[in-house]
Amino acid sequence: xxxxxxxxxxxRGRPQxxxxxxxxxxxxxxxAILQAALRLVETVGPGGITLRATARLAxxxxxxxxxxxASKEALLAAVAEEGFRALTAMQRDSARHQGDPIERFQALGxxxxxFASSHPSHFRVMFAPEVADKVAYxxxxxxxxxxxxxxxxxxxxxxxxxxxKEGDPKELALAAWSVVHGLSALVVxxxxxxLYPVKIEEMARSVTQRLLDGLVLRP
Amino acid sequence: xxxxxxxxxxxRGRPQxxxxxxxxxxxxxxxAILQAALRLVETVGPGGITLRATARLAxxxxxxxxxxxASKEALLAAVAEEGFRALTAMQRDSARHQGDPIERFQALGxxxxxFASSHPSHFRVMFAPEVADKVAYxxxxxxxxxxxxxxxxxxxxxxxxxxxKEGDPKELALAAWSVVHGLSALVVxxxxxxLYPVKIEEMARSVTQRLLDGLVLRP
DNA sequence: ACCTGAACACCGTTCAAGT
DNA sequence: ACCTGAACACCGTTCAAGT
Numbered sequence: 109x110x111x112x113x114x115x116x117x118x119x120r121g122r123p124q125x126x127x128x129x130x131x132x133x134x135x136x137x138x139x140a141i142l143q144a145a146l147r148l149v150e151t152v153g154p155g156g157i158t159l160r161a162t163a164r165l166a167x168x169x170x171x172x173x174x175x176x177x178a179s180k181e182a183l184l185a186a187v188a189e190e191g192f193r194a195l196t197a198m199q200r201d202s203a204r205h206q207g208d209p210i211e212r213f214q215a216l217g218x219x220x221x222x223f224a225s226s227h228p229s230h231f232r233v234m235f236a237p238e239v240a241d242k243v244a245y246x247x248x249x250x251x252x253x254x255x256x257x258x259x260x261x262x263x264x265x266x267x268x269x270x271x272x273k274e275g276d277p278k279e280l281a282l283a284a285w286s287v288v289h290g291l292s293a294l295v296v297x298x299x300x301x302x303l304y305p306v307k308i309e310e311m312a313r314s315v316t317q318r319l320l321d322g323l324v325l326r327p
Numbered sequence: 328x329x330x331x332x333x334x335x336x337x338x339r340g341r342p343q344x345x346x347x348x349x350x351x352x353x354x355x356x357x358x359a360i361l362q363a364a365l366r367l368v369e370t371v372g373p374g375g376i377t378l379r380a381t382a383r384l385a386x387x388x389x390x391x392x393x394x395x396x397a398s399k400e401a402l403l404a405a406v407a408e409e410g411f412r413a414l415t416a417m418q419r420d421s422a423r424h425q426g427d428p429i430e431r432f433q434a435l436g437x438x439x440x441x442f443a444s445s446h447p448s449h450f451r452v453m454f455a456p457e458v459a460d461k462v463a464y465x466x467x468x469x470x471x472x473x474x475x476x477x478x479x480x481x482x483x484x485x486x487x488x489x490x491x492k493e494g495d496p497k498e499l500a501l502a503a504w505s506v507v508h509g510l511s512a513l514v515v516x517x518x519x520x521x522l523y524p525v526k527i528e529e530m531a532r533s534v535t536q537r538l539l540d541g542l543v544l545r546p
Numbered sequence: 547a548c549c550t551g552a553a554c555a556c557c558g559t560t561c562a563a564g565t
Numbered sequence: 566a567c568c569t570g571a572a573c574a575c576c577g578t579t580c581a582a583g584t
Contacts, residue, residue, distance in 0.1 A: 158558085235516040286510040293454070294504070322538060389576095399578090
């Protein structure tokens with residue numbers, strides 16, 4: 109407790125004598141606050157990300173974030189948006205190296221679960237109730253839709269190549285999203301720790317395989 | 328704000344003159360607090376369930392809950408446990424009426440998604456990070472394991488009836504759990520509102536069908 | 547034995563005031 | 566135009582004191 113006061117005081121206090129102060133945060137305070145929030149998510153978890161702690165970490169007063177974010181919710185929405193961007197990038201990257209569309213499809217799923225298990229707190233913020241209102245956060249909605257779009261596209265590709273059953277690719281993508289999201293959520297929420305003590309990657313492969321067994325066209 | 332103060336004061340104030348006070352909460356305060364928390368979860372959502380509000384609703388002082396719950400986390404764990412019990416009951420009930428094991432299997436999945444979509448806040452508490460530590464809450468872990476056990480049992484039944492592929496029923500159950508949990512989580516976290524505007528039940532059927540296509544034995 | 551009141555260190559948010 | 570300080574109404578948690 110005492111420790112916390114001291115450290116926060118120290119961090120947010122006036123700059124140490126000798127070091128000149130940054131020029132009143134030359135315009136990119138929004139970015140600095142967002143970066144601070146992203147750092148907090150990774151270090152202290154979703155519960156520890158408070159507006160005041162973020163401001164402290166960014167070296168500004170507790171009221172300063174309100175110049176750039178309407179509320180804590182809006183800050184969380186920005187954090188979530190960054191998460192969807194990172195997820196999309198990871199997925200795109202892992203699919204790029206696969207020649208076969210079925211393998212690209214599986215790579216997307218594995219990358220999704222990989223992102224979730226390596227960034228559990230960030231993943232949780234992406235699906236937190238606070239940011240569920242997509243109408244209020246259209247750029248977040250767009251970032252989320254882009255990740256989903258990757259799946260739909262690859263499934264359509266598989267169908268064109270005659271490797272996956274016919275049907276609305278969006279519906280198939282929803283089934284696929286449900287499995288990988290489900291496993292990710294169970295891992296992130298630590299529901300599987302004792303129930304089934306195998307390695308995550310192994311589970312991911314087995315679970316996506318079960319799904320593929322249902323989607324793949326058998327000659 | 329003023330409204331909130333008044334209403335909380337009114338609720339937690341001394342009993343109105345005329346009505347005799349209950350006999351110092353004759354021993355079932357734990358139960359009363361738990362019930363208050365369950366009511367709060369349904370009415371104000373997971374974010375609104377605070378220890379102080381729960382105490383107010385139960386008509387006791389803010390410190391009273393600590394006699395029965397070690398922390399807010401412990402209260403949430405009790406709420407989550409109740410949730411798993413209710414889920415198990417709903418699932419058991421919906422499967423009871425099905426003759427065919429495959430249909431029982433599908434009924435379990437539909438009941439899971441049904442529970443999640445009709446009690447989204449409760450569902451969220453059941454998988455909240457605060458209660459993820461199963462070692463700290465063994466009775467919660469047991470309640471959660473019981474729900475999973477239903478799935479494993481039905482899958483084993485399907486296998487015995489020669490209707491589902493061979494394999495570790497736990498592994499198959501994990502795949503099944505992932506799909507229904509995934510869809511439930513996406514629904515609860517309102518990820519599907521615009522992406523795919525069909526009714527939840529329809530999605531549930533389609534998604535579980537996709538899974539079955541992968542598990543069912545084809546002659 | 548069980549509960550209350552008051553206190554402490556936090557929050558999110560607002561708003562007048564400073565540069 | 567952008568940020569700070571102080572304030573307000575909340576929290577979770579602790580602890581001496583009451584019945």
